[in-house]
Amino acid sequence: MRRILVVIVVALLAGGCGSTPRARGTPHAAKDATLVLDFTPNAVHAGIYSAVARGYDRDEGIRLHVIAPPASSTSLALLQAGRADFAILDIHDLAIADERGEGVVGIMALVQRPLAAVIAAPQIHNPRELQGHTVGVTGVPSDEAALSSIVAGAGGDPRRVNTVTIGFDAVAALLSRRVAAATAFWSDEGVTLAHRRPGFHVFRVDEYGAPSYPELLLCAKRSTFQAQPSVARAVVRALVRGYGLTVRDPARSETDLETKAPGLDGDLLDAKLRAVMPAFPAPDGTFGELNSVRLRAWARWEAAVGIVRKPPVLPKLFDPSFLPGAGVRS
Known part of the structure; x- marks a missing residue:
């Protein structure tokens, strides 16, 4: 299931994955940005595909290119190699990368609980x-x-x-x-x-004992968003709108995903979206939130169960400043 044609990845990456300006007939040309998924496209990515299908990325002045990795383990590698500007990563992979000093930071949560x-x-x-x-x-x-x-x-x-x-x-x-x-x-x-x-x-x-934590995160290298903070903010805002649409109108969002990622089983996709959809919004109805209380509990658990040697330092690992309204809850 976690397979994708490598040729698709290569073709999309060759098409340009930096932040190169591309004219679109407006006073400010859109900037290209590439986002690599953690996995083969599925229901948890619906908001991402709606952001692109509905033009929310272009509304924010960017043109977002979404690619699926040849294998789930390659998302971080593509990000580190500069072949993608942003990546969806599992929170545990982010913690391990941080322990290795790889300078990758979570800037938005896709879901608000473990999967x-x-x-x-x-x-x-x-x-x-x-x-x-x-x-x-x-x-x-x-x-x-x-x-x-x-x-x-x-x-x-x-x-x-x-x-x-x-x-x-x-x-x-x-x-x-x-x-x-x-x-x-x-x-x-x-x-x-x-x-x-x-x-x-x-x-x-x-x-069964683990704290509630955001399983999947939008991540970027710190050097990337420090050099192009407006691009990071634009990507986050577009995805927040995309997931808002998913929750308000799941049928439309499901259609966006099926159109952009053909070949999915429609009935199964519908069931998966209905299952995961409650995990998208925070308790107050916002999207993308990085809750400091939950993250502190997760950091302690992460070390206690041996995924990392010591609890991650949250300000080093997460930056919620790109979220609308700062996106942080304490």
């Missing part, structure tokens, strides 16, 4: 019951941490759970009964499994 979960076979009714069974993990460091947190949060012993690396094939591994459970996103694989074969149990990480 990570353990999805278990119908006969597994509680994470404690995974003791003695085999759980599939993708191989990324945060998977083991999420699994351990969920099992421990249910009163089990994570050391008694066996793991096997299955990459991003959770759906196939579970349907074939290769594993008793797998780490995945409840908003994606969880919905797919419910659509394909009802009865699987979804154990969300924030329901």
